[in-house]
Amino acid sequence: MPEGSPTPWSYFLIRLLFKFVLKIFYGTIVVENAHLIPKRGEPCIVSANHSNSLTDALILVASIPWKSRNLLRLTAKSTQFGKKTFTSWLIESAGTVPLQRRKDYPDGRVDNSQVMKYLIEALELGDAVCLFPEGMSRYHPTIAPLKTGVARLVSDVLSRNRDKPDFEISVVTCSITYMHRQHFRSDVLVTFHAPMKFTPRTNPELLSPVDYSNIRSLTAKMHQQISAGTLDAPSWRLVRNAKLAAKIYAPVGTEMSLGDYVRLVRTFLDAFKVAESSVNGGSGGNTSAPQQILSGSDGEAQIREGDGASRERREEEDKKIVRLSDDLKDYQDQLSRLGIKDDRIRKPLPRIIMLYRLIVRLIWAMTLFTISLPGLLLWIPIFITTFIAVRKFKRTGPIWDTFDEIAQYKLVYGLISGLCVWFSITLLTLPFAIFTFFGIPVLMWMSLRWMEDSVSAFRAFVSLWRLLWVGKKRLVEMQKVRKDLYGRVRELAVETLGLPEDPEKHFVEAGHGKEKGRVRGRWAFGAKYFSVRRRRKRDWNETLRLYDKVDYPEDY
Structure with a gap:
């Protein structure tokens, strides 16, 4: 059995860099079913939805266990190559293969024959190849119709190895779901699906000359799997x-x-x-x-x-x-419009309790902000650099052509400015560099952790404050509306969709509840706000913002 291409040292370093910057930018990256990925040396095509430009590729590289695959051959649009930019260097250093897109050339003429030949040879060596069959990164929530490139690649590989009836190639579809793709400290779900396996013996319909309806059928099956694992919506x-x-x-x-x-x-x-x-x-x-x-x-x-x-x-x-x-x-x-949360309508509080909680939330927010302040001073250059870079980038095109690349820009500029801050402080404290070199990253990480909780506490304070100023009559009206909605939602969930009557009990018994807290082990759970690993969240939609992220830009 082939062992796959050797891993270049540059790819190893780039993968570590990817994992580092992704863990900083996103609060949690949850990977499901990584055990389904074929082992090293087994030809494999990984296909995923494509809503976040280069970040999607980084997520996949960081999500596939090193013990399973030592190398993931990435593909990217050819216009990303040959530029004197850090992004271009990252792409090329990771061994990424350039693909030409018709939309990038005025005459619409492209030639990917050499690229396809290279991918076929890589698969025959037992490599894993990553392709995004949508053919483009998109901001709209609807998954674009998949191109047939993956299915045609499978057909070409099987056809070239028709004399090896047991030669096997797998297609692993993956669904990537961003809670808020471009927002700092949001969460990401990566779900791998059961691989589809093909051999010349069991899939003669894919051997050349192939009926194109079989290519379309395989592409449709891939679309169904990817769509079923993420939030695919028309608006x-x-x-x-x-x-x-x-x-x-x-x-x-x-x-x-x-x-x-x-x-x-x-x-x-x-x-x-x-x-x-x-x-x-x-x-x-x-x-x-x-x-x-x-x-x-x-x-x-x-x-x-x-x-x-x-x-x-x-x-x-x-x-x-x-x-x-x-x-x-x-x-x-x-x-x-009122700036309050549904949870405050669900569980109405007496005014005296709200006043008490206002004081507690404010004190807790100020306490956490105070202890995080030294480290936050180091974050200021990073935040300013990233903000300016993203603001300039947004002006380069319409929302549908730029919003899918915002996370990429934040990751790249945040990484560069963060490294500059790290090494600058190390040089300025040269006599104590042995301590500051390791101490600065720890200080910045813990400050970020405490800042997240400070923002969360202050967000709760603001919500309670606004709730106090909402008239009692208005609150009573909204509580009636909420009660009516709850009854209708529950009817839809339980009677029509067959969901459990008691969701809290169901999900706890399902055994996945421990992931909610982001921390594991008794000591880590007890430490809560001071855990070195991750902070706890009560809402998966939470980001590092002073307001809840519940709205989206207009549909495009």
Whole structure:
């Protein structure tokens, strides 16, 4: 069996660099089903959705265990190569292969024959190759129609090895879900799906000359797997509504893993998509009933059909779901205008308790900010550099052509400025460099950790303060609206989608709740705010901002 290409030292260093900068920028990167990735030496194509430009490739490189694969051959648009930029150097140093795109050339003529030949040879050596079959990075929440390049590559490899009937190549699809792709200290879910295995003996339909319908069929299967593991929606509005529905059904504090949370949101999202498509006269795929996505024992998304019903009953049910979606939007709009959280409406507090909590939250926020201040002074140059770079980049094009690259710019400029700060302080303290060289990163990391909790406490303070100024009459009205929404969401969840009646109990018993706290072990859990590893969050949508991130730019 082939052993795969040797790992160049540059790739090893680049991978460490990727893991380091990603752990700083994103709060948590949860990887599911990494054990499904074929072992080193087994030809493998990793295909994922592509919504975050270069960051998607970095995520995959950092997520695949080193013991499984020593090298992941990346691909990127050819326009990223040959530039005197740090990004271009990163791409080339990682052994990335340039792919030409028609949209990048005025005459639309491209020639990727040599690239495909190189990828085929790499697969025959037992390498893992990474391809993004959407063919482009996109900001819109809908997964673009997949190109047939992966399926054609499989066909070419099998055809070249038709004299080896047991030669096996695998296609591993992967779903990458960013809670907020470009925001500092957000969270990421990476879900690998069961590999599709192909051999010349078992898949003669893929041997040349191949019927193109078989290529399209394989591409469609890949699209279905990738879409089933992430939030694939026709609009940001539906994503927003589905997240609110999930929060109402399983309120803040429910102990669930990030994977369970994404699948829960996806369950409501599918229901809203199917219903809206049916009401608007679209095909919407299977409109016989909303689909349910539950967490299986192996972490894979499982799809189960709802009960059949008459056409009239289905149409009425779809209209109810669409009305619920619209009412969720109106409710979230009210919360956003008032600057308060749904959790504050769910659990109304007496004014004396709110005043007490205001004082506690403010003191705690000030305490954490004070102890983090020395390290935050070192972060200021990084934040300023990144802010200026991103602001200039946004001016270079429309939202749909720039928003998918914001995280990439933040990562690169944050890394460069961070390294400059680190080495500058080390040089300025040369007599004590042996201490500052190691002490500065530790100080900056712990300051960031404490700053996150300080911001979280201050965000709670602001929410309570605004809640005090909302009139009692308005609060009573919103509580009535929320109570009505809760009943309708619960009816949809339990009776239509078949979700558990007690989500808190269900997710705890599922055994994934420990991931919610981000820290493991008794000592780490007890340390909470002072854990060196990760901070605890109560809401997977949380980022390092003074306000909750619940809104999205207009749909494009």
